[in-house]
Amino acid sequence: MFYIPTFFVFLHKAKFLLKTPNKKSALSEIHGVEQPETLSSVVASQIQQFRRKQPSAEELIAGILKGDKTALSRAITLVESTNPEHLAKANEVIKGCLPHANNSVRIGITGVPGVGKSTFIEAFGKYLTSIGKKVAVLAVDPSSSISHGSILGDKTRMEELVKDENAYIRPSASGDTLGGVARKTRETIILCEACGFDTIIIETVGVGQSETAVHSMVDFFLLLKISGAGDELQGIKRGIMEMADTIVINKADGDNIAKAKLAKTEFNRALHLFPAKSSGWIPKVTTCSAYEQTGIDAIWDIISEYFELVKSNHYFEEKRQNQNQFWMMETINEQLKSHFYNHPNIMQLLEENKKAVQNNEISPFAAAMSLLEQYFNKE
Structure with missing residues (x-):
């Protein structure tokens, strides 16, 4: 009897799944499976709308203080986001949680x-x-x-x-x-x-x-x-x-x-x-x-x-105080770096200097100094 190892059967199924496009929502009906009588399109739509809804900073703070792990996870995602629009909201959540x-x-x-x-x-x-x-x-x-x-x-x-x-x-x-x-x-x-x-x-x-x-x-x-x-x-x-x-x-x-x-x-x-x-x-x-x-x-x-x-x-309190000062300086450094790279004029000049450095038209150090001088002059 010809025997196919389980591992190769698994690989075959995995390749089939990878080739099969699946762009439907997780709440949509799967082809070949009968739709249960309890499935309501209205309820499904409500769930989708709830997932799209973004809670306010006040709602996140209230949820966190109540011990809600979902609110905590959403707030952490907000803090980790690189979207500039999320920064103000994240700072508001942090400010509200800091006293606690x-x-x-x-x-x-x-x-x-x-x-x-x-x-x-x-x-x-x-x-x-x-x-x-x-x-x-x-x-x-x-x-x-x-x-x-x-x-x-x-x-x-x-x-x-x-x-x-x-x-x-x-x-x-x-x-x-x-x-x-x-x-x-x-x-x-x-x-x-x-x-x-x-x-x-x-x-x-x-x-x-x-x-x-x-x-x-x-x-x-x-x-x-x-x-x-x-x-x-x-x-x-x-x-x-x-x-x-x-x-x-x-x-x-x-x-x-x-x-x-x-x-x-x-x-x-x-x-x-x-x-x-x-x-x-x-x-x-x-x-x-x-x-x-x-x-x-x-x-x-x-x-x-x-x-x-x-x-x-009292070393515990002393260390915490020193850490707070350290992270204040680190935050300043991070914000300066972010502001520099996201400055509209610098973004254009940076690409021009990159090409010049690649073509050996200017040294990396001279290009960096030129960019910094223009950044501070424009500020």
């Missing part, structure tokens, strides 16, 4: 790809909700430099946490910003806090340079590691070690338990060679298995101990 923010703890989690960040965050988030916490996860997914698209698969990976009523997961594309975190992520934190989430977790893309931006907007910085990544000298070479408040060796299960314990010892040696933190906190190293959900409670105990210290010595 700053009542959470913010935890940044980073690690190299493959360390198990999503699995760890799901296990960690489930533990937090089990002890009465409301958790918001802001997962930053890397954007392609070619197609500029993102998979946004972090929410799919956290299939248990996403069903938790006390949890909210928001995947966002990194875009062209450093590590995918900038003013938009900062403002998203404010919205989540106003919505009642008392624990905000920010997951970086884990590519090496995003940690600096994340560190500037969180209270506690957690570095995920795996065994076999190098000895203490390798740890010293990584600048990220200086920012970490604790290091967690993940995947400490099965045959990796002994290796994880060895890695813990090596990283402890490395941490002793770093200067003392201004917070007075001594970073700790621990192990866990996100897959088997072991060691998660010990991590929260370490984080709780940290917050008890920094709140008692």
Whole structure:
């Protein structure tokens, strides 16, 4: 009997579906399926009109303050929008939510790809909700430099946490910003806090340079590691070690338990060679298995101990104040850059200078200085 592997049958069906055009609304009748008696064209039209309706800033604020996740999602989409028309509305929503923010703890989690960040965050988030916490996860997914698209698969990976009523997961594309975190992520934190989430977790893309931006907007910085990544000298070479408040060796299960314990010892040696933190906190190293959900409670105990210290010595408030100043300056830089590139005269001159630079008629530096001089003169 001739046998066709299931995989090839799947590919054949997938190709058929891709070739079949489907431009109809999701509410329209599918060819070959009988229309049920309960389907009303009037109701379908009402649903479509509701989806097209854009809530006002006041409605979004009211929904967020009531803990409505739908209103929160729509507000975050508004904040992330690059449409200039949405900027004023987004700022109004932020202004309305700001008095109700700053009542959470913010935890940044980073690690190299493959360390198990999503699995760890799901296990960690489930533990937090089990002890009465409301958790918001802001997962930053890397954007392609070619197609500029993102998979946004972090929410799919956290299939248990996403069903938790006390949890909210928001995947966002990194875009062209450093590590995918900038003013938009900062403002998203404010919205989540106003919505009642008392624990905000920010997951970086884990590519090496995003940690600096994340560190500037969180209270506690957690570095995920795996065994076999190098000895203490390798740890010293990584600048990220200086920012970490604790290091967690993940995947400490099965045959990796002994290796994880060895890695813990090596990283402890490395941490002793770093200067003392201004917070007075001594970073700790621990192990866990996100897959088997072991060691998660010990991590929260370490984080709780940290917050008890920094709140008692007032470092917590001092750090928040410094972060606010930092992001004020970053916002100014971002707005100046945006205004420059969207200036009508500069947009035309920029294209002319691009061609001149490509044809070696002018140096890139001279072209840049010429554009800046004309921009400031026209202002």
